Amino acid sequence: MPVEPLRAGDPREVGRYHLLGRLGVGGMGEVFFGLTPGRRPVAVKLIHRVHAANPEFRRRFRLEIEAARRVNGLHTAGVVDADPAADPPWMVTAFIAGPSLERALAEHGPFPEKTLRVLGAGIAEALEAIHEAGLVHRDLKPSNVLLAADGPRVIDFGIARATDASQTTALAGTPGFMSPEVLTGEPLTPASDIFAFGLVLAHAAGVRPFGEGPAQALSYRIVHQEADLTGLEGDIGELVARCLAKDPAQRPTTARILKALVPPLTRDSWLPAPVQTMVDQPTPPVPQGPAHAPSRTAPVPVPPSAAQPPRRTGSSWLLPLLAAAVLIPSLVFFALGLSQGRHDGCSLLAAGGDTAVPYGHRTMAAAVACEETTPKVEVLLGAIGMVVGVSLVIVAVRRRRSQVVRA
Numbered sequence: 001m002p003v004e005p006l007r008a009g010d011p012r013e014v015g016r017y018h019l020l021g022r023l024g025v026g027g028m029g030e031v032f033f034g035l036t037p038g039r040r041p042v043a044v045k046l047i048h049r050v051h052a053a054n055p056e057f058r059r060r061f062r063l064e065i066e067a068a069r070r071v072n073g074l075h076t077a078g079v080v081d082a083d084p085a086a087d088p089p090w091m092v093t094a095f096i097a098g099p100s101l102e103r104a105l106a107e108h109g110p111f112p113e114k115t116l117r118v119l120g121a122g123i124a125e126a127l128e129a130i131h132e133a134g135l136v137h138r139d140l141k142p143s144n145v146l147l148a149a150d151g152p153r154v155i156d157f158g159i160a161r162a163t164d165a166s167q168t169t170a171l172a173g174t175p176g177f178m179s180p181e182v183l184t185g186e187p188l189t190p191a192s193d194i195f196a197f198g199l200v201l202a203h204a205a206g207v208r209p210f211g212e213g214p215a216q217a218l219s220y221r222i223v224h225q226e227a228d229l230t231g232l233e234g235d236i237g238e239l240v241a242r243c244l245a246k247d248p249a250q251r252p253t254t255a256r257i258l259k260a261l262v263p264p265l266t267r268d269s270w271l272p273a274p275v276q277t278m279v280d281q282p283t284p285p286v287p288q289g290p291a292h293a294p295s296r297t298a299p300v301p302v303p304p305s306a307a308q309p310p311r312r313t314g315s316s317w318l319l320p321l322l323a324a325a326v327l328i329p330s331l332v333f334f335a336l337g338l339s340q341g342r343h344d345g346c347s348l349l350a351a352g353g354d355t356a357v358p359y360g361h362r363t364m365a366a367a368v369a370c371e372e373t374t375p376k377v378e379v380l381l382g383a384i385g386m387v388v389g390v391s392l393v394i395v396a397v398r399r400r401r402s403q404v405v406r407a
Helices: 055-066 102-110 111-134 162-163 180-184 190-204 215-224 232-245 256-259 273-280 318-343 348-353 359-372 373-405
Strands: 017-025 029-035 043-049 081-082 088-096 145-148 151-154
Touching: 017 043, 017 348, 043 102, 055 081, 055 102, 102 145, 102 190, 102 273, 111 190, 111 232, 145 273, 180 190, 180 215, 190 232, 232 256, 318 373
Parallel strands: none
Antiparallel strands: 017 029, 029 043, 043 088, 081 088, 145 151
């Protein structure tokens, strides 16, 4: 997940959380990347002041946060902390080190069926936990679904209802992902989230059930036209069609959705390889910029590579010298062994070995020695020495390169 540097007017501390960068901005507020006092990564959302100025918004926000903190689903980013009375109000959720569904689709296109099943089942489990806590998400959309290594995570539940009290917001939700009852002002139930679920799953498959265009055109089609699911076939297409029923009573429950999807059991990644690469990226580094001023009470953590002391390089010449000391004599032995084999001369090993033979027997002893210490011995010793010498050279070159990279 990309993290932008903090800007000049951004806070450095919210409650007891130290802010390190910006994650994004939405209709409800700005989201920051921060750390708990124990240095655990979190997402910190600051509510826009235009909402915070409304007392009714604050009252509803407090009630929704209390309910949201009871949600314990495995596929939700749980609320860690919040302060509805602060100026501005804020909330803290668990940080999910993965891209949003919206970003993954924009960069790598629609998902295959296997991924759609895991995605849909995970979102359905999240909605099940949210509904059991007495909440309706009201703003389920691709940007509110994060992709983690072990499945999707649904975020931003528990605060959408508070926007109903804002004088600047006519409807709670996002154009193109709102149910007919939201658009017509009817009472909302968990079935409204099921309609949004169908839109999100179709979107992940590359299908736009109500087309594209201005918000007013999308809203009209959602209320008055049937969904066009061309390109979304099979049981997933049938499931999405039931989720997009105009009558909320005709939509399936989360339990029926889970029964219909049945994700495959596999040890492989549930995501396509390019998206898995996005998920595998480490926790975002702390962005550095002119506006970033570390707090005295919560210093910016130093990356592991910067915390390690530099290695000693004063003895870096010893390894090349040792390689030369082995390689040069080995080349001499190898060359002499080859030339000896061609000219039937006496090897160095044999010539050195006949000095102790009495003078009268010198010629015969030398001949015997030459036969016993054939040039093959010198060739073999030379070859072994050259292998050792070349290995030392390779190690020396690799060590030199690693020192240059660290520098």
